[in-house]
Amino acid sequence: MITLTHFLVVGACLFSIGLYAVLARRNAILVLVGIELMINAAIVNLVAFSRYDKAFYGGQVFALFAIVLAAAAVAVALAIILNVYKFYKSVNPEDIRNLKD
Amino acid sequence: MTELLPNISNKLDHVLAGLPMLLPELVLTATFLTGIGAGLFADRYWRHASFAVTTVGIVLAGVCSAWQLALPAVDNLLFGMATMDAFGRYARLLTAAVCLLFVLFAKANPGFNAHRKKTSDLYSILLAVHIGLNLMGVATNWLMVFVAIEMASIGSYLMVGYLAKEARQTEAAMKYVLFGSVCSAVMLYGLSFMYGFTGDLNFTSAAHIQGLEGTAPLLVATALLFVFTGIGFKLSFVPFHFWTPDVYQGASTPVTAFLSTAPKIAGIALLARIGYAWPADSNAFQYLHTLILVSAIVTMLLGNLAALRQTNVKRMMAYSSIGHTGFLMMAVLAYSSGEFAILLFYLAVYALMNMGVFMLADYIEARTGAVDVDEYRGLGKVLPAAFVSFVILLISLTGLPPTAGFVAKLLVFSAVFNNWQLTGNAGMLLLLIVGALTTVISLFYYFKVPLHAFLRQPEQERKTLPAHPIVVGLALLMAAAVLLLGIFPSWLMA
16 A cells, blocks of 8 residues: 555655755756755645645646746756856866856 | 626726726736837847836826826726725825936946847837836735736846856856745745635625634634745845845946846735735734734844845845835834825835935945955045935935934834834834834944945056946935935925
8 A cells, every 4th residue: 555655755755866966066067956856845745735635636737837836947957058058168067167156 | 607797897897997097007018018119120220229217107107197197096996906096096196206317327328238139129128127126016816916926927037147247147047037936936825725615815895804703813824924935035134035145246336236126116015905905803903913024033033143244235225225125114013004105104215215326336346446345445535426325325325314214213113113103013122222222223334335435445446447427426426315204304295
């Protein structure tokens, strides 16, 4: 029997893996992958909780919106990273540090 | 789903009845579509076509918002997605004013004019961001909050990366988009828990308040902290401010001016709405207010102290705007539902001052190439009008009389003081002390500008280049407005 807890644990694992990928900062693309994992963790949670919201299915609608917005944000981020690559010939956030205190 | 079918005409009626309240957003949507068409087809024949369409659209949306100010407040708009009260309407009007200033500013900016694609796409992005910001100020549903924040954020990423003609600009855009996406992902995770605790996405509803009361306080605190991350990114308060100096310095100046004003107006409106949605004795309310209090104090201190050692003017202004965010959060804490006049006055004055300062920084850069405070040596005699209005705006940012900045700060301080006397809350007293202290600190970095411009001698004669006079004209108007509002604050505070 798969219960709500199972979904929440999967979500928490996904979120932690995503957060690790973001904080490790090896490569801008990997950071984006990490962000995507974090968003998916939230989507798993939303859909799992939505099972108990029979009246409006608010969580499922929210999940759909979140998927669309995540796709839009990733498209924009990839275009920007492509521009960065043109100037720096690298997408490693550690190499890209002209702007600092 | 089957039980919804008999009601479907009622539901459609509800949606249709709510649409007139969203008239400004509908006007902006129409302008967005027209603007894209104008950029594609009409700009070839008349190069100001998309500019004209955008300006007319924003003015029209502003007029609609102003016209709706007199209407009674509407709760439960579109099934509890938004609530249309006077506060949201004023925030909308203010956003429209800032967007209009941005359009004029971008039109005169040499960087955008030299760009291969000109500014028509920038205007379309701006309109989409404007819609997002409008919705942010009136949202009462977590879904609407998330969609509005993402709409404003994605557009802002594009605005920062629009030119991409130097390495710095692409770097700023990349830092912005990565930091912003992480913050919104964390926020989404927090929202999923808020939904799980309560089973309701409308944060003003009774079910939501009840659900939060019935959940373990530690869980509510964690979820709220996650949600706070997303709002913190839009408002750039500590500890979510890391992107601000880099992005403000790297982005082209009109975009920086926009980012430092418009999202703050909408973000503060959203923060105030969430902050007062729950009853004052609930755990969630107490926790959120402690969170705002602590970040307000740290934000004021860190913003102003870090600004002291900056040399680049835009970077200095970035830290200054972080400091002002702390001040705005203090105003949110002192605000009690219904008395939003002080908050709005501060926001309006702040938007005027920051827009003006960035316009002047851009004008001075275009005329002389100076971007650091040290390079302003002796320029006061070369560009007297620009520097006199610069100094007036900086005096107002510090909060000295007889400017509007003084009145705004005085109003916030007296509201906080009253709150302290009423409640005896020690946090309020601490806010008051930190606010006064950081006002003194800010004097030291703001006054570097007149010090260099008027009192130091230039090392060599500077050549000046021609630049569009509309920017300095607008900045002069804003400096005059700041002075007049300082003497007659009742013009805005009716």
